[in-house]
Amino acid sequence: KNQVEQSPQSLIILEGKNCTLQCNYTVSPFSNLRWYKQDTGRGPVSLTIMTFSENTKSNGRYTATLDADTKQSSLHITASQLSDSASYICVVSAAGAGSYQLTFGKGTKLSVIP
Amino acid sequence: DGGITQSPKYLFRKEGQNVTLSCEQNLNHDAMYWYRQDPGQGLRLIYYSQIVNDFQKGDIAEGYSVSREKKESFPLTVTSAQKNPTAFYLCASSIALSGTLQFFGPGTRLTVL
Numbered sequence: 001k002n003q004v005e006q007s008p009q010s011l012i013i014l015e016g017k018n019c020t021l022q023c024n025y026t027v028s029p030f031s032n033l034r035w036y037k038q039d040t041g042r043g044p045v046s047l048t049i050m051t052f053s054e055n056t057k058s059n060g061r062y063t064a065t066l067d068a069d070t071k072q073s074s075l076h077i078t079a080s081q082l083s084d085s086a087s088y089i090c091v092v093s094a095a096g097a098g099s100y101q102l103t104f105g106k107g108t109k110l111s112v113i114p
Numbered sequence: 115d116g117g118i119t120q121s122p123k124y125l126f127r128k129e130g131q132n133v134t135l136s137c138e139q140n141l142n143h144d145a146m147y148w149y150r151q152d153p154g155q156g157l158r159l160i161y162y163s164q165i166v167n168d169f170q171k172g173d174i175a176e177g178y179s180v181s182r183e184k185k186e187s188f189p190l191t192v193t194s195a196q197k198n199p200t201a202f203y204l205c206a207s208s209i210a211l212s213g214t215l216q217f218f219g220p221g222t223r224l225t226v227l
Contacts, residue, residue, distance in 0.1 A: 004156075034215070043118075043204055043218035044157075089156070093212070100170070101212050106156040 002027040004092050006105035013112055017080055021108045023073040023090035031095040035064050035075050038087045038107070047075070047088075080112045117141065118219035120205050125224045127192070127199070135190045135222045137205030146188035147206040147216065150174060157204065163188055164211045192224060200226045 004025045013019050025033070032051045036044035048057045048064040050073070057064050061078045077084055087107040094101040118139045127133045139146065145164055149157040159172030163182040177196025182188055188207075192199045205219040 031212075036218075041202075041221070041223070043120075043206075043220045045218070046215060049215060091216075096212055099212060100159070100162055100172070102159075102216075104156040106154070 002092070002094060002103040004090055004103045004105035006088075006090050006108050008108060009106070010109040011111070013080055013110070015080060015082055015112050015114050019077050019080060019110065021075045021077075021088050021090075021110070023075070023092075023105055025071050025073070025090070025092045025103070025105075027071075027092040027094050027103050029095040030068060030071075031093040031101065033064075033066055033073050033093070034091045035062070035073075036089040036091060038089060040086070044089055077110075082112050082114065085110060085112045118205060118207055118217055120203075120219035120222050122222060123220065125222055127224065127226050129226055130194045132191055132193050133224065135192065135203055135205075135224070137188045137190065137219055138186055139188075139205075139207045139217075139219075140186060141207055141217065142185070143207035143209055143217075144185070145208045145211045145214075146182070147208075148172075148178070148180065148188070148190045149204045149206065151202040151204060151221075160190065160203075162211070199224055 007022045034049045035047045038044040050066045063076045089107045090105040121136045147162040148160040161180045163169040179191045203222045206216045208214045208216045
C-alpha cells in the first residue's frame with residue numbers, strides 16, 4: 001500500500017532559525033513529490049514539485065531535496081519568519097495515466113515564535 | 115484572475131439536513147477533486163472527476179454525492195447519511211487526472227449543530 005510519513009508531527013522554532021521537515025514514502029512507481037504550505041483555515045499552496053531526476057529545488061527560503069533511492073525528501077526552511085507558521089504537507093504521485101495516483105502525508109505543523 | 119473558488123467559507127447545518135458546497139474553477143482544468151480534512155489527519159479523497167459528466171468515488175464517498183454538469187463546476191452534497199460531517203472541505207483541480215499539479219480552493223468549514 002502506498003504511504004507517506006512525515007516527521008516531526010509538530011515543531012516549534014524561534015524566528016530567524018532554520019529547520020528541516022522530513023517526508024518518507026513507499027509510493028511506487030514514483031512520479032513526483034510535492035510540498036504544500038497550508039495556513040490555518042486556508043487551502044494548501046504548492047511550494048515545490050520534484051521529479052525522479054531532481055535532487056534539489058529551491059523556492060526562496062524553501063529548499064526541497066529528494067533522494068529517490070532511499071525514498072526520502074526534506075524541506076529546509078532558512079531564516080524562518082513568523083509567516084512560516086503553517087502546516088507543511090508532502091504529497092507523492094505514482095506514475096500511471098488515467099487514474100488517481102496521489103498519496104498525502106498528514107503534515108508537519110510548524111510554529112515560529114518571536 | 116484564474117483560480118478556484120469555494121462557497122460559502124463557513125456553513126452550519128442541522129442534523130438530518132442535506133447541504134451543498136460550491137466549487138468553481140476558471141483554470142480550464144479537466145480534473146476536479148473533493149477532499150475532507152480533519153484535525154491531525156491527512157487529506158482524504160471523497161470524489162474526483164476526470165471530465166464532464168464523469169466522476170469516481172474516492173476513499174470516503176459514503177454519505178456524499180457530486181455532479182459534474184459543467185467543466186468549471188463540481189458541487190459536493192453532504193447528505194444526512196454522512197455520520198460525522200463536521201470538517202474542513204477542500205476542492206482542487208488539475209490539468210489532467212494523473213501526476214499533475216493540483217491547485218486548491220480556500221476551503222469550506224462545515225459545522226453540524
